[in-house]
Amino acid sequence: MLRLEDVTIRQGDFTLHASLSVPAGARVAVIGPSGAGKSTFLGAIAGFVPVTTGRIDWDGLDLNARSPSLRPISILFQDNNLFPHLTAFQNIALGLKPSLRVNAAEQRRIAAALDRVGLSGFEGRKPAQLSGGQQSRVALARVLLRARPMVLLDEPFSALGPAMKSEMLHLVRDICAQTNATLLMVTHDVNDARAIADNTVLVADGHAAGPFPTADLLDNPPPALRDYLG
Structure with missing residues (x-):
C-alpha cells in the first residue's frame, strides 16, 4: 500500500498537502484544475520533488530517504523518457x-x-x-x-489521437493487471479517468484528497472540479 502521511510540499509560494492511502494493485486517476499540483504530487512520490514535511511510505518502506532510482516505481512522462x-x-x-x-x-x-x-x-x-x-x-x-510495483503516468498519451490513446490506455490496464502494479495516472481528460481508473485522487485548492470512486466524483464533482470541468 502507498501512504502519504501528513505530507507537505512547498515550492516558492506554492504549497500542496496530502494525507491519503492507495491500496496495492489499485488503478487511480489524478485529476484537478491546471496548475493545482498534479505533476508535483506524482513527482514527490517518484522522488523528483522534495517533501517538506511528512512521510511517503510503500508497504512499510520509507521512500523519503530513497533516491528516485531506488524507489519501487516506473514513471512515464509526456515525452516518454x-x-x-x-x-x-x-x-x-x-x-x-x-x-x-x-x-x-x-x-x-x-x-x-x-x-x-x-x-x-x-x-x-x-x-x-x-x-x-x-x-x-x-x-x-x-x-x-x-x-516495478508502482507505475506513475504523467499524461504520456496526451499528444495521441483518440483511437491510439484508447488503445494505449487499454494496454496500460492490461500490463498493470498482469503485473499487479499500482497505477497512478495524471490526466486532464475525464474520459481517460473513467476508462482506466476505478478511483480518483482530486488535486485542488492546495490539497490532494481521496481516492474517491471515479464515477461518483465525476458525476457529482465538488465546486473546484465543477468549475474546471465547466
Whole structure:
C-alpha cells in the first residue's frame, strides 16, 4: 500500500498537502484544475520533488530517504523518457541495465516485452523513426520489463489521437493487471479517468484528497472540479 502521511510540499509560494492511502494493485486517476499540483504530487512520490514535511511510505518502506532510482516505481512522462540516440531495443534495455550490457536471457526478455506491445521487428529503430504511438509502446515495454510495483503516468498519451490513446490506455490496464502494479495516472481528460481508473485522487485548492470512486466524483464533482470541468 502507498501512504502519504501528513505530507507537505512547498515550492516558492506554492504549497500542496496530502494525507491519503492507495491500496496495492489499485488503478487511480489524478485529476484537478491546471496548475493545482498534479505533476508535483506524482513527482514527490517518484522522488523528483522534495517533501517538506511528512512521510511517503510503500508497504512499510520509507521512500523519503530513497533516491528516485531506488524507489519501487516506473514513471512515464509526456515525452516518454526515450533517448533519441538509442534504438528501441536499447531504450528498453535501460530498464534492466543502464550499461546496456545485457546477456542472452535478458535479450530474450527484451524481445518478449517488444512482442507484448506489438513491436517485434522494430528493435533497431530509433525514436525519430517511430510514430508517437510506437514511441509510447517502447516506453511501456520498458515499464513492463522493469515490473516495478508502482507505475506513475504523467499524461504520456496526451499528444495521441483518440483511437491510439484508447488503445494505449487499454494496454496500460492490461500490463498493470498482469503485473499487479499500482497505477497512478495524471490526466486532464475525464474520459481517460473513467476508462482506466476505478478511483480518483482530486488535486485542488492546495490539497490532494481521496481516492474517491471515479464515477461518483465525476458525476457529482465538488465546486473546484465543477468549475474546471465547466
